[in-house]
Amino acid sequence: MSKEEKDTKITINETKEVDDYSGERKAGRVLPISIIGLFATCYYIFVVELCIFTVQLLEAKVTFLVIFHLLFLLCVWCYLRTIMTPPAVPPAKFRLSESDKQLYLSDERPQVLQEILIRAAKDLPIYTKDPKGDVRYCTTCQVLKPDRCHHCPVCNVCILKLDHHCVFLNNCVGFSNYKFFLLGLMYGALLFIFTSEVSLCCSILFWTHQLPNSPSQVPIIVLFCLSTFFAITLVRLFLDHFELAVRNITDLEDYDSTEEFDPYNLSISKNLREVFGNEKKYWLLPIFNSLGDGFTFPIGDATEDIEKNAAFAKPPNEGI
Numbered sequence: 001m002s003k004e005e006k007d008t009k010i011t012i013n014e015t016k017e018v019d020d021y022s023g024e025r026k027a028g029r030v031l032p033i034s035i036i037g038l039f040a041t042c043y044y045i046f047v048v049e050l051c052i053f054t055v056q057l058l059e060a061k062v063t064f065l066v067i068f069h070l071l072f073l074l075c076v077w078c079y080l081r082t083i084m085t086p087p088a089v090p091p092a093k094f095r096l097s098e099s100d101k102q103l104y105l106s107d108e109r110p111q112v113l114q115e116i117l118i119r120a121a122k123d124l125p126i127y128t129k130d131p132k133g134d135v136r137y138c139t140t141c142q143v144l145k146p147d148r149c150h151h152c153p154v155c156n157v158c159i160l161k162l163d164h165h166c167v168f169l170n171n172c173v174g175f176s177n178y179k180f181f182l183l184g185l186m187y188g189a190l191l192f193i194f195t196s197e198v199s200l201c202c203s204i205l206f207w208t209h210q211l212p213n214s215p216s217q218v219p220i221i222v223l224f225c226l227s228t229f230f231a232i233t234l235v236r237l238f239l240d241h242f243e244l245a246v247r248n249i250t251d252l253e254d255y256d257s258t259e260e261f262d263p264y265n266l267s268i269s270k271n272l273r274e275v276f277g278n279e280k281k282y283w284l285l286p287i288f289n290s291l292g293d294g295f296t297f298p299i300g301d302a303t304e305d306i307e308k309n310a311a312f313a314k315p316p317n318e319g320i
């Protein structure tokens with residue numbers, strides 16, 4: 001196959017991917033706006049209808065407003081950091097040199113292509129191989145894939161330590177924003193648990209006629225329903241993802257893993273420090289201080305005795 005034919009083949013594949021994931025891209029543009037709209041609705045009902053119009057006691061009013069705003073600001077800060085942080089991509093050293101790229105494009109024999117990749121990967125910290133035992137290479141991004149790096153077909157780019165693509169964020173969750181994502185889920189869960197409890201108490205006071213009927217009654221019941229739904233959803237999501245962080249395994253690795261083997265599992269404390277950093281004062285703030293560079297990862301004691309190439313030979317879901 002000539003170079004031109006090979007280029008055309010790659011372009012056709014890319015076009016197919018764009019069409020396959022256009023639904024996710026469209027949803028990704030609408031869903032974040034819907035989430036912000038729902039957040040704004042909850043904010044209005046809690047602050048205006050509940051705290052200002054309904055709660056009579058000044059001490060209760062101030063306490064509710066302070067706790068709510070503290071959690072709300074942390075939640076919005078984490079959410080914005082998660083959606084606005086660009087995903088980390090493999091550094092330039094994982095790209096083929098111009099001469100290797102030309103060689104790669106001018107041949108189609110799998111064995112020759114593998115030899116080019118093996119030679120290019122020789123001095124790079126790459127241990128993960130595809131199921132056939134070959135070096136992983138993304139033809140779309142034209143990079144050798146570092147360990148735990150995967151191509152996101154929606155963003156159409158290779159992302160370091162890819163966890164998953166989230167349509168609610170219109171962004172990938174990976175090495176660069178995983179800490180913000182986890183903290184966002186935690187503060188979101190706390191915010192809606194608090195909102196749900198306070199709005200439930202107010203609703204009970206309305207039902208038992210300890211509060212006089214008012215136009216705020218219906219919005220507060222709506223707030224209770226919305227915040228209870230969000231609280232249950234976010235608590236579940238947070239617990240699921242926190243459990244994965246404790247095991248140092250990404251959502252993608254967990255989804256595809258058929259055996260109980262986590263090569264990157266160090267210890268609970270070390271695994272959490274990989275995400276939240278070493279400095280305790282930043283643990284609960286959406287400030288990036290995750291450990292490492294996103295393309296090399298310490299391996300656990302259980303893995304040390306095993307030949308690395310064999311241990312990492314089965315990466316998750318090569319489709320992305």
Ligand SMILES: [Zn+2]
Nearest residue numbers: 138141151158
């Ligand atoms: Zn790629």
Ligand SMILES: [Zn+2]
Nearest residue numbers: 152155165172
């Ligand atoms: Zn993505």
